[in-house]
Amino acid sequence: EAGVAQSPRYKIIEKRQSVAFWCNPISGHATLYWYQQILGQGPKLLIQFQNNGVVDDSQLPKDRFSAERLKGVDSTLKIQPAKLEDSAVYLCASSLALQGERAFFGQGTRLTVV
Amino acid sequence: GDSVTQMEGPVTLSEEAFLTINCTYTATGYPSLFWYVQYPGEGLQLLLKATKADDKGSNKGFEATYRKETTSFHLEKGSVQVSDSAVYFCALSDPWNQAGTALIFGKGTTLSVSS
Numbered sequence: 001e002a003g004v005a006q007s008p009r010y011k012i013i014e015k016r017q018s019v020a021f022w023c024n025p026i027s028g029h030a031t032l033y034w035y036q037q038i039l040g041q042g043p044k045l046l047i048q049f050q051n052n053g054v055v056d057d058s059q060l061p062k063d064r065f066s067a068e069r070l071k072g073v074d075s076t077l078k079i080q081p082a083k084l085e086d087s088a089v090y091l092c093a094s095s096l097a098l099q100g101e102r103a104f105f106g107q108g109t110r111l112t113v114v
Numbered sequence: 115g116d117s118v119t120q121m122e123g124p125v126t127l128s129e130e131a132f133l134t135i136n137c138t139y140t141a142t143g144y145p146s147l148f149w150y151v152q153y154p155g156e157g158l159q160l161l162l163k164a165t166k167a168d169d170k171g172s173n174k175g176f177e178a179t180y181r182k183e184t185t186s187f188h189l190e191k192g193s194v195q196v197s198d199s200a201v202y203f204c205a206l207s208d209p210w211n212q213a214g215t216a217l218i219f220g221k222g223t224t225l226s227v228s229s
Contacts, residue, residue, distance in 0.1 A: 033216055042203050042219030056216060105158040
């Protein structure tokens with residue numbers, strides 16, 4: 001079974017630039033999550049989708065972050081403009097249903113903002 | 115809100131030593147509890163879980179018991195191996211959280227095992 005695919009694996013940008021990350025969840029998984037993992041900390045939820053609807057985006061900095069889930073499958077996370085404190089690993093995860101425990105994680109995209 | 119607190123690392127052990135990583139939680143409802151592991155260069159993987167009080171999760175020689183009275187879910191292994199070197203995350207998912215059922219993670223504990 002293919003896992004959660006994310007791209008790119010690494011990205012370096014200057015502050016105030018924009019960046020986008022892509023995630024392809026496991027086939028058939030209705031729930032998709034984006035997490036932000038800052039160095040030395042645990043992952044923090046940014047947004048949770050159920051199919052193509054948003055379940056929870058309470059911790060998404062909406063002035064600069066946006067996310068969409070295309071046709072309930074792939075998802076993109078965008079940051080515009082980026083700040084130095086956005087440097088982190090961005091993790092995508094998916095699960096069959098609204099059960100966080102059965103989430104499968106991608107390898108993440110490491111973003112460095114300079 | 116819900117939260118997870120786990121002991122800070124790094125934890126450095128010799129092979130075959132006993133491992134304990136402490137984890138406590140705060141939740142409004144009756145959460146499910148998990149340990150995830152992140153090996154170097156790899157993604158997060160579910161190690162074990164427990165969904166109700168007194169449940170014991172186990173996998174690969176690791177165990178953790180859901181203690182409601184102490185709000186704890188400590189990870190233990192009787193004899194660690196070099197291959198257990200990784201970052202371990204305690205997490206909870208609260209089905210009573212109307213905002214969603216996403217995982218809430220602790221900060222992670224780095225385990226380094228030497229031969």
